[in-house]
Amino acid sequence: MSGEVEAKTGLSEFEAQVIGFFCDGVRMLGLPKSIGEIYGLLYVSQEALSLDDLVSRLGISKGSASQGLRSLRELGAVREVEGVVGRRVYYEPDVELKRLVGGFIKEQVRPHLASGEEKLAKLKSMVREMPGNAKSDFYAGRLERLGRWSKRARILLPIIQKFLGR
Amino acid sequence: MSGEVEAKTGLSEFEAQVIGFFCDGVRMLGLPKSIGEIYGLLYVSQEALSLDDLVSRLGISKGSASQGLRSLRELGAVREVEGVVGRRVYYEPDVELKRLVGGFIKEQVRPHLASGEEKLAKLKSMVREMPGNAKSDFYAGRLERLGRWSKRARILLPIIQKFLGR
DNA sequence: AAGTTCATTCATTTTAAATTGAACATTAAT
């Protein structure tokens, strides 16, 4: 009657709210909701959880859980816990902001920045190969400005990481 | 045969590539492609452009153009140019990174941060109202950590803006 | 005030992204 939370499984109200908190967070970063759900549940759980735990408690598919865990591993946001028993793998969250941001920058930001710089280089060569185009000076100026943007980003990223690292 | 660019209108290859550059950029920020197209075309255009110019040159609908321009105005990424003639409004891009980032932080980042902090406060009160729950200490610790995250973000944002402001 | 020009809104359609789950590995136990 009041909440917007889907409580089809045995999540407490508190757990559901924390999970919702992380869903909002990851959506702001352009990541799928399921990643927020998975990280969120790990974040509120004192014990490490297996893939099957995530599936049953969150009510998501095995596929989602598997893919979500992979993304989170790549981001460095979760780590495997030595599941002494059997071959089942248990996960726990990395809760250090420094590392979370570092992973995000490394996996999401830097690749985009790099591909942007490639494209920029191509654009610059296009301008160079323009004949006596009246606009080419204007174009060159605009591209130069873009180059300054990405240079600033490159300087800024380590500053951010350093700041968050304590 | 080779390119992925839709050239249904009179966009030069160069213009199309610049627009593609900005499409990638805004998608990284979680904004719709049309916003990248509009800003991109304004960015490569020496003269200010009207809504109808955007519609005809980009081949997008009036609705998209209108909504996209609104978002860009709200972000402070474009400004109206005093269209001396008639009542048609012409737009030009704001090309200062400082202001673009500032607008993005103000419009996109801060609201999310604020709503996150609200939710966090609610979660904290939920923990306080927990009876002698065995997990409440663990929960309190986790929430405290989240609070530190958002405090850091609040400190970091002005640093970023200051850095980009020269 | 009737017509014109230009911009916005919003219900519908389209497109893109995320999710699902059955089929396919992989590894371990017997």
Place this chain on the structure above:
DNA sequence: ATTAATGTTCAATTTAAAATGAATGAACTT
């Protein structure tokens, strides 16, 4: 070697987001 347990992949589906464009509104012109 066979079965059981666990994890991954990917074509098909579902869901969410964005684009469309007809209807509407607002502002100007005559």
